[in-house]
Amino acid sequence: xxxxxxxxxxxxxxxxxxxxxxxxxxxxxxxxxxxxxxxxxxxxxxxxxxxxxxxxxxxxxxxxxxxxxxxxxxxxxxxxxxxxxxxxxxxxxxxxxxxxxxxxxxxxxxxxxxxxxxxxxxxxxxxxxxxxxxxxxxxxxx
Amino acid sequence: xxxxxxxxxxxxxxxxxxxxxxxxxxxxxxxxxxxxxxxxxxxxxxxxxxxxxxxxxxxxxxxxxxxxxxxxxxxxxxxxxxxxxxxxxxxxxxxxxxxxxxxxxxxxxxxxxxxxxxxxxxxxxxxxxxxxxxxxxxxxxxxxxxxxxxxxxxxxxxxxxxxxxxxxxxxxxxxxxxxxxxxxxxxxxxxxxxxx
Numbered sequence: 001x002x003x004x005x006x007x008x009x010x011x012x013x014x015x016x017x018x019x020x021x022x023x024x025x026x027x028x029x030x031x032x033x034x035x036x037x038x039x040x041x042x043x044x045x046x047x048x049x050x051x052x053x054x055x056x057x058x059x060x061x062x063x064x065x066x067x068x069x070x071x072x073x074x075x076x077x078x079x080x081x082x083x084x085x086x087x088x089x090x091x092x093x094x095x096x097x098x099x100x101x102x103x104x105x106x107x108x109x110x111x112x113x114x115x116x117x118x119x120x121x122x123x124x125x126x127x128x129x130x131x132x133x134x135x136x137x138x139x140x141x142x
Numbered sequence: 143x144x145x146x147x148x149x150x151x152x153x154x155x156x157x158x159x160x161x162x163x164x165x166x167x168x169x170x171x172x173x174x175x176x177x178x179x180x181x182x183x184x185x186x187x188x189x190x191x192x193x194x195x196x197x198x199x200x201x202x203x204x205x206x207x208x209x210x211x212x213x214x215x216x217x218x219x220x221x222x223x224x225x226x227x228x229x230x231x232x233x234x235x236x237x238x239x240x241x242x243x244x245x246x247x248x249x250x251x252x253x254x255x256x257x258x259x260x261x262x263x264x265x266x267x268x269x270x271x272x273x274x275x276x277x278x279x280x281x282x283x284x285x286x287x288x289x290x291x292x293x294x295x296x297x298x299x300x301x302x303x304x305x306x307x308x309x310x311x312x313x314x315x316x317x318x319x320x321x322x323x324x325x326x327x328x329x330x331x332x333x334x335x336x337x338x
Contacts, residue, residue, distance in 0.1 A: 007330045011322055035338075042333055045271040046278075050294050053183040056176040062193070063171045066200050067164075 001029040006036045010043050152216050159207045167207075171200055174217070177296055178224045184291030185228040187276050199227045214305070221296075221306045225288055270337060278328035286321040289314055 006029050012018050013026050030037045158166035178199050182192035202223060210219055279287060288307060292298045298306070300314045307314070 008326065011326050039330075039333055042271070042274070042337065043329055045268070046274045046329060049268075049271050049275045053187075054180055054295060054297075056179045059175075059193070062175060062197070063168055066171065066197050066204075069197065069201055070204055 001025045003029075003033060003036055006030075006033070007039065010040055013040070014044060014047065153212075156207075156210060156212065156216055160210065162207075167204055170203065170216075170220075174220050175200075178220065180295045181221070181224045181291055182228050184279065184287075184295040185232055187272065191231075195228055195231045196224075198231070199224050202227060218306050221292070221298075225292075225306075229284065229288075274329055274332045274336075277332050278325045281328045282321055282324055286317050286324065289317040290321040290325075293318055 006026060009018060009022060009026060013023065018026065030040065155166050155169060159170060175196065178196045179192050182195040182199075183189070186192055186195065203220060206223075210216075214222075279290070282290060285307075289303055292303045292306060293300075300311055300318075304311045304314045309317075
């Protein structure tokens with residue numbers, strides 16, 4: 001048996017789900033492979049963490065802490081928490097849409113859109129092409 | 143006859159809970175506290191976090207008792223709520239959770255190093271086991287994780303799991319088979335990466 005094969009059946013070995021032949025092959029491999037032997041110990045140790053987690057110590061104050069939290073939250077909020085959450089989410093969406101609309105309005109006035117500079121350049125260019133350059137320099141712009 | 147009596151008792155308990163009866167709620171807390179904490183431990187590992195989440199779950203049970211329609215048994219309803227709440231808590235606290243886990247890993251590595259072991263092939267410690275298990279379970283897809291936690295942490299039968307998750311028995315078998323395979327693969331990866 002190779003180490004890769006041994007790795008694949010280690011769970012079944014620990015769980016007692018292997019037939020006799022496979023158990024023999026696995027255990028024979030362990031006798032000659034210290035790496036797989038240590039890996040078996042590692043997996044056993046890891047799965048034993050689940051066994052430890054299943055042990056829940058008694059806690060006589062547990063219920064009291066729950067009641068404290070329930071009692072400290074206004075009944076209205078406790079009862080209607082879902083509706084309040086939905087209303088809060090809706091308010092955020094409405095605010096975002098409103099802000100987005102205002103930003104769009106602001107940009108269409110020509111201050112923010114990337115094309116606005118080009119538009120104004122075109123305007124000025126048109127003006128310059130209409131008005132001869134000499135007149136432009138002679139005009140009272142100062 | 144026993145089952146009938148159990149159902150009747152449960153119906154009385156649920157009716158009392160729905161009317162806000164605190165004694166009924168206390169009975170439910172007492173009866174299901176350990177189960178709910180075990181399920182939470184499957185999701186978060188830490189005892190303290192599991193108890194915090196469990197408290198939130200019972201508050202949720204108290205709050206939404208009126209909406210319990212009785213389509214399922216009380217235990218099924220509570221297990222479903224526990225799983226959903228625990229999953230939501232992990233999602234909402236993903237950042238803190240990652241920091242906690244990496245911090246825990248860092249502290250434990252410091253302790254291990256200071257104990258003087260430097261061999262690349264040293265025996266694994268309890269901390270290694272906890273980290274490895276957390277690593278492997280967290281990598282499971284959520285449906286496999288749910289089935290695995292209900293089966294291994296709460297010792298529920300395949301039928302009970304099928305009822306809670308609303309899936310067929312064969313789906314439960316398939317989920318647990320794949321979970322086992324994925325866990326094996328993850329643990330092997332973890333071992334090669336960290337302990338060899």
